[in-house]
Amino acid sequence: MSDYNAMELMVTCASRLLENGRTVAVGTGAPCSAAMLAQRLHAPDLTVFFEAGGVAPQLPTMPISVGDSRTFFRGLMATSMCEVMETCQRGLMDYTFLGGAQIDPYGNLNSTMIGDDYANPRVRFPGSGGANDLASLCWRTMVVTNHDPRRFVERLDFMTTPGYLDGPGAREAAGLMPETGPYRVITDLAILGYHDQTRRMEVLSLHPGVTLDEVQQQTGFEIEAASELFGTEPPSEQELRVLREEVDPNGYVIGR
Amino acid sequence: MDTLEQGSGKLFTDPSSVAARADFRQKSRVMTEKVTTVSDAVDRLLSDGDYLAIGGFGGDRIPTAVIHEVIRQNKQDLGFAGHTSTHDFQVMCAGNLMGRGQVLARVDNAYVVGLEARGLSRQARRVMESGEVEFTEWSNYTLALRFRAAAMGVPFLPAHSVLGTDTMRHSAARKIVCPFTDEPLVAVPALYPDLAVVHVHESDPFGNCRIEGISVADLDVARSAKRLIITCERLISNDEIRSNPTRTAIPYYCVDAVCEVPLGSYPGNMPYEYYSDEEHIRQWLDVEEDPDEYRRFLDHHIFEVSDHREYVRRAGGLDRLEELRRLEFMETP
Numbered sequence: 001m002s003d004y005n006a007m008e009l010m011v012t013c014a015s016r017l018l019e020n021g022r023t024v025a026v027g028t029g030a031p032c033s034a035a036m037l038a039q040r041l042h043a044p045d046l047t048v049f050f051e052a053g054g055v056a057p058q059l060p061t062m063p064i065s066v067g068d069s070r071t072f073f074r075g076l077m078a079t080s081m082c083e084v085m086e087t088c089q090r091g092l093m094d095y096t097f098l099g100g101a102q103i104d105p106y107g108n109l110n111s112t113m114i115g116d117d118y119a120n121p122r123v124r125f126p127g128s129g130g131a132n133d134l135a136s137l138c139w140r141t142m143v144v145t146n147h148d149p150r151r152f153v154e155r156l157d158f159m160t161t162p163g164y165l166d167g168p169g170a171r172e173a174a175g176l177m178p179e180t181g182p183y184r185v186i187t188d189l190a191i192l193g194y195h196d197q198t199r200r201m202e203v204l205s206l207h208p209g210v211t212l213d214e215v216q217q218q219t220g221f222e223i224e225a226a227s228e229l230f231g232t233e234p235p236s237e238q239e240l241r242v243l244r245e246e247v248d249p250n251g252y253v254i255g256r
Numbered sequence: 257m258d259t260l261e262q263g264s265g266k267l268f269t270d271p272s273s274v275a276a277r278a279d280f281r282q283k284s285r286v287m288t289e290k291v292t293t294v295s296d297a298v299d300r301l302l303s304d305g306d307y308l309a310i311g312g313f314g315g316d317r318i319p320t321a322v323i324h325e326v327i328r329q330n331k332q333d334l335g336f337a338g339h340t341s342t343h344d345f346q347v348m349c350a351g352n353l354m355g356r357g358q359v360l361a362r363v364d365n366a367y368v369v370g371l372e373a374r375g376l377s378r379q380a381r382r383v384m385e386s387g388e389v390e391f392t393e394w395s396n397y398t399l400a401l402r403f404r405a406a407a408m409g410v411p412f413l414p415a416h417s418v419l420g421t422d423t424m425r426h427s428a429a430r431k432i433v434c435p436f437t438d439e440p441l442v443a444v445p446a447l448y449p450d451l452a453v454v455h456v457h458e459s460d461p462f463g464n465c466r467i468e469g470i471s472v473a474d475l476d477v478a479r480s481a482k483r484l485i486i487t488c489e490r491l492i493s494n495d496e497i498r499s500n501p502t503r504t505a506i507p508y509y510c511v512d513a514v515c516e517v518p519l520g521s522y523p524g525n526m527p528y529e530y531y532s533d534e535e536h537i538r539q540w541l542d543v544e545e546d547p548d549e550y551r552r553f554l555d556h557h558i559f560e561v562s563d564h565r566e567y568v569r570r571a572g573g574l575d576r577l578e579e580l581r582r583l584e585f586m587e588t589p
Contacts, residue, residue, distance in 0.1 A: 133398070
């Protein structure tokens with residue numbers, strides 16, 4: 001078994017979740033690396049979308065912006081933001097990957113502000129960008145993030161982007177499309193999912209060497225193991241080789 | 257149609273299509289030559305108190321020359337559409353921080369303060385945390401949809417996004433019920449900016465424009481604006497436009513001024529022309545950490561500069577642009 005770092009493990013885990021023949025809306029960084037890795041291994045027919053209008057690029061290198069020219073390099077279509085978002089809204093987007101400053105037990109995300117008073121934020125972050133739209137409109141939302149108690153919180157300072165809101169049935173009651181919602185959270189410690197009934201986050205798979213206690217310590221709310229708890233398969237030689245040599249040779253994401 | 261819920265955010269512009277039609281009725285339909293300088297266009301077409309929309313995607317196909325000119329001319333009290341506004345927003349914030357009054361007063365936020373993977377702008381954060389700017393929250397799609405409603409000439413459009421979140425609660429959107437299916441929907445109000453500015457690849461002297469690559473929201477931004485400034489990499493002839501009308505992205509009757517600004521998106525990316533200057537943008541983010549350095553940097557690159565040509569010269573000139581051109585085409589240097 002070869003050495004790998006936390007980011008390499010996270011990107012690998014994320015890539016394995018992307019099935020061949022599906023569609024995914026990604027941003028720059030880890031999500032984009034995961035999609036590129038999946039395309040080069042098990043999912044050559046994964047179609048990648050960027051929210052600014054790039055469709056199905058043959059990504060030569062990592063884009064810096066989700067609207068830069070790499071995002072439609074040798075693509076199938078260079079279109080508009082509305083076109084991509086409306087493809088999601090019509091029900092054609094299987095997956096999206098998001099991040100955020102805070103995530104709560106129901107997978108809701110904050111990327112807007114830290115503080116008690118919206119009008120006078122202690123720290124102002126960018127806001128939704130396309131995150132709220134993608135989490136509202138794609139079938140399955142995945143999050144890639146580092147695992148610490150300041151990020152995994154019981155209550156968000158601001159709910160930028162919808163997860164399961166405040167529990168079972170809440171998305172539907174609010175008017176969000178049925179059968180959409182949070183699916184997986186991939187961290188440097190574990191792969192998390194959501195309980196079928198309670199819609200609360202639960203641990204599906206522990207990364208090599210990580211204990212359930214450790215995950216609980218790094219989570220700012222109570223988290224339980226799923227009824228069947230797995231161990232994460234470490235990245236294979238092939239996964240690491242393709243990731244390092246073809247997907248991110250400059251180490252922009254994986255930092256090597 | 258009943259309103260079930262209403263965001264508490266302020267609506268900075270009038271969504272009425274009747275009012276917009278009255279403005280558009282006054283707009284000239286005569287195909288006249290509109291070529292002018294950036295300073296003349298900004299001077300004539302942007303007034304204090306106006307609402308401004310910038311095309312492109314923050315650091316991709318942005319009208320840099322106009323953004324610099326807006327803060328150089330010290331326009332005051334502007335409304336602004338923060339629609340994945342990254343480097344452009346960072347530049348606009350300089351207008352609030354240099355003791356030159358308040359350029360930005362009202363902002364519709366979908367994405368501001370950040371520069372995507374490059375990190376956050378310290379000075380843009382300062383402006384947004386100062387309490388002196390009013391803001392209303394949106395998402396990228398709902399803000400794009402507001403331009404689309406305006407471009408369609410209707411006062412609102414529905415969508416299945418933002419429902420149930422604080423983004424919705426701090427927006428000026430409303431939750432409504434579909435009159436056909438009884439589904440709850442969000443209704444977003446049309447956004448008619450006083451002035452929009454879009455950077456394109458080619459325009460004829462009348463303002464018939466071509467865009468290569470993604471259009472982001474610019475086809476709607478251009479059509480929704482009461483006044484529109486086009487900056488272009490190159491002027492082309494009207495014969496060239498007529499030789500292939502399929503390629504026309506924005507027609508002359510939307511356009512009020514055409515400014516030829518080669519390398520006009522610099523330091524942003526311009527598809528099929530040049531890649532973004534990441535070193536320059538990194539330098540911009542770095543100097544923001546030190547107030548004195550920041551002031552000197554802005555003086556050197558904006559306030560003491562007469563036009564975009566001189567800015568590009570000061571930031572590395574044609575030598576740097578040749579490198580960025582090779583990067584765009586991914587040739588090894």
